[in-house]
Amino acid sequence: MNTEHLLAAASFSPQRLTLPSSRVGHLPFVVWAMQEIAPAIYVELGAAAGSTYFAICQSVVEAGLATRCYAVDTWQGDAPTGECDSEVFSLVDACNRSHFSDFSRLLRMPFDQALTSFADGSIELLHIDGLRPHEAVRRDFEAWLPKLASGAVVMFHGTNTYERDASVWRLWEDLCRRYPKNLAFPHAGGLGVLQIGAASDHDGLEWLQPHFPLAKAIAAYFLALGMHQLECDSLEKKCADLNGEQAALRIALDQRDARIASLQEDIAGRDGQVAVILASSSWRITAPLRKARRLMERMAARHSLIANLCRLIWLQIRLYGLRGVLCRLPHYLRHRQRAITLAAAYVHPHDGGPRRDPSLPPSDFRLHPDLTPGDKRIDESVSFVIPTLNAGPELPLLLRKLTTQRGLRSIEVVIVDSGSTDETVRIARDAGCTVVEIAPADFSHSHARNVGAEAASGRYLLFMVQDAFPIGSHWAYGMLAYLLEHADRRLAAVSCSEYSRSDSDMMYDSLINTHYRFLGCLDSDRLGEFRGDDHMALRANGQLSDVACLIARDLFHRYRYQGDYAEDLDLGVRLIKDGYRVAMMSSVKVIHSHNRSAYYYLKRSFVDLVFLTGLFADYDCPRILSPRGIIAGIVSVAAHLSQWRLAFDASDSTESLSREVETSVARWRKEFRKPRLDRQSCRLDDGRLDACIDSLAERYLPASCAMPMGAFRAEMDDFLETFVSRLDHFNTFAGKIYDRQDSVLRQQLRDMVLKTFAATAGTALGFMYIGSANFDPEDRRMAQTLSSELKAGI
């Protein structure tokens, strides 16, 4: 092993890249290997754009090798990477003729046809493009084996690529067993290198020997060089793009300058006309009228801040009533600065959701395709991809619904099962689904869906969940039709909203209503696009939903799902940041809802908040003055609610639901301020929630806090206010819907209150955890412990 060659590899810079390629990540190694091996004949099967081939040729020139190089390819555009078409051959040919024709030949023919050009045992270094099905690569390897010299080295590109049409990794695993002298790199799609011959042969290529002591160091060295090369390549591409943009901007600027000049000429002309008017006698006569108008405008501008403040106050009165506003006065005073900032900026009140881009058409009303006349057909194939785990008795219904979807050329259902112990796998197979089984330990929402996508054959992928149920027999058609209709607007992915099951609870219904109102898809389909990096804009515009998400397969493979949580939001945000649009549809929906326990809401709210603040750096978090005060607030409100629950369950009032909430909230704002910090007092009828709150009190409440004061008290009050404000918000939803209570409604209301409390507690603990870096060590440990406990199982 020549250490000079090793060092020289670090400074290798490819001079003849015709087109960008992922293979550049392996160029430093390939060039070094070339110098180490110094073959008489080098053959590359599948040279494509020549990124590897010309780097080899360059190293032949720079190192003064006597190698003859041959590139074999049809250059007909059949490569899975899509790098290659016949125009590429022109570039490659031109480059070869200009620089390497003395020792390099391009053989434009199929691989097996090129065999006759070489004698047996003549090739000492062979490079095979592995980005093809492994059967094809295996055939090529076996066919070219006789042409290899004893001790020849073979390289396979793509050994770490796991795609439907690129599976050489399977062959590589076999070959590693046959040829123990091998080495592999995981980056840039993977590169596998092996030497033909027995392990005992020694020929200067000791770095290929099994158990070579420096193997890991060499692998790490070339990995680092390869990544550096990729980065350089990427930066060069970005520079080229920026240069292109700059050139375009220059042109635009020149055009704009010309326009400005033209406008200035117009202005000069108009100025002349104005001068004539100003010099006229009628202008002089009407001067007093104009003075009076200016005076009135100045007065109006001065009062705009006051007007906006009045507008905000009026909004609050409409939401909470006069009494509610007076009760919230301490809260407003605490946040007065924010209110003044809002008023000064004039925030136009709207009910949430993305603002309308005037260039987009107004949200058009659209009926579900099942309700519209006419034949419906799209000549496309769709693969439904569904991760499953013990899908239960609804799975057969879902599969029947999917396989009878109409209006598409073909349908496939891909199930990715992660260890079901019920009949899920059998039912799916009996229904004719493609079933992929993964180990439970390997499951994540991203990985399962990515695996399903790889197994799918449809041109479009529609990700779903096992407990959703499409509405109508043209549901998938409706989503695909929308995607295709807006393709010219760069619509990349479409999700549809959920329609609650007939047994959904009030909490879920109100959450879903708020969520879709925020996304702007409560009443109509909406397109989202990048409007800014702030988290509100990204969430409102980039949200996709795993419950139903349709995307073209090719596009999906460029992005894929990532991460362990909210992978659908992450995908949507990445798409819009790259200039695509995503849609949330309301005209087609899936039936899906969950009735969760209060304990679940405690944990889920915590996890959601922590995730969101991690994803979005600008997420506004309040400063926590007293973490123990938050705990005390939770424990105290829980104690009050426990008492309330008992009384509520025993009564059968038929008052209107809205009035019940309103009077309760008004009463609680006063009564719940009284601290109740006794241990073991939580009786919210959810065993796990009760145990959790009691445990918080036991572990973290100060031994004596009979008279909470200062920051401790302020946090308690803030928690209470946040909780009742959420109930106020719920009442703006429920007040429009429900009237007098009966036993059914009372049960729903009671559960709603307890779940809202749990969700508020989860969020408060989440903020506490996020701000824990500023706490003292004991409080920090408390926050960490709570985080572990609340994240478990979500």
Added chain:
Amino acid sequence: MRVLLIVHRFFPAARGCSDDFALSLAKAAQRAGHSARILVCSFQGPLPGNHLPHELPQAVQTVSEGVPVILMPHIVLAADDELTPLEDERVTVRLSTWMQHQEFDLVHFLHPMHTVFAVRAAQRGALPFVVSLTDFLPLCPRTTMLDADWRPCPGPLDGDRCARHCLRPPWTAAGLKKRAALAQEMLAIARIRVCPSPYAANRYRKTYPDMDFTVVPRGLDLQCFTPPKHGAAAAEHIDLTLGYLGNAMPQQGLTTLLRALASLPEARLRLVVISDALEHEHESRQLIAADPRVQLITDMSPQEVARLLPSLDLLCLPLEGVAACTWVLDLAAAAGVPALVADLGAPGEWMAQHGCGLLLPPGESDAWARAIGEIASRPEQINAWRANLPLPLRIEEETFFYDALYRCCLHAA
């Protein structure tokens, strides 16, 4: 959105499709964030326990599963006809005033029976409305689309055909023509007209070619059904278990089925009749009493019906009137039970489309007997029919479609 749903009957006085339908729609509307009220415009029977007085004349209000319900008492009509407007306009005016105070955005008539005055009230307030046509009442005073001699009727022809072929007291020729005109007027001013089957929509379109009719089939709560894995459990000494689900009115054809069974005295069959008490059907009661193979079950809740259906091999629908709806067949399909169906109306068309049973001539007990006898001797064909059973609509799908139609109604407004 504020929606008023109007039906002609409700619990606890009666239990049927319309009231279940109204409650499902109302609750679905609430889940979607809308305000929904149910107005029962011809309530009969004992009042529910938790009622309170209401501002409408003689009406009371109550809450049913969280949905506000207003019960207006059944008012005796001028003629024995369900499509005649009230003589007293004051009720209509009061109702219209109330509708406007409540700021409803639209009205949905779940059945046109006894609702003319309410239609007038909606019209006075310029409220758009949707009408569900679950049978052929607007087209046919007998609702069967069969004339008085039980011959198929192509349509009312502005009431002239009704006057020619169905003139029986208390109807008069002028009354029947007025009725037809009223039905046409009511349907013409409806913003959206909904039929439960393509068959029904086509029948209405033939009579009213200038009007649009949208099809929304009835939805079911599929979770209630657990089809047996390998068909009904075989009972000792029984080759075939048949079922009948429906009331005992003549056009339902129960008598035809019972006569068919009576002509197969040696067949090892069982027939489960899920119906009402048959108080007014003398022949049916006699036939059931005479045949120990027939079991009559009354007062079954929908959940109980869902549990019982999978135990049947075949459901029988021997209709002799033209039905607009395939709800009973959808129930059977959800339970995994094929059917024998009279080749008439929407059920006949449904069976012809899906091929999950047999089509038989209506009213011919001999043909039914022959078919039942053959199936009993070769029950394996039931499995082939079972494989063709379609997946019915879910209740949530139905309510979603109505929600979409409500929005369409308002969008058009």
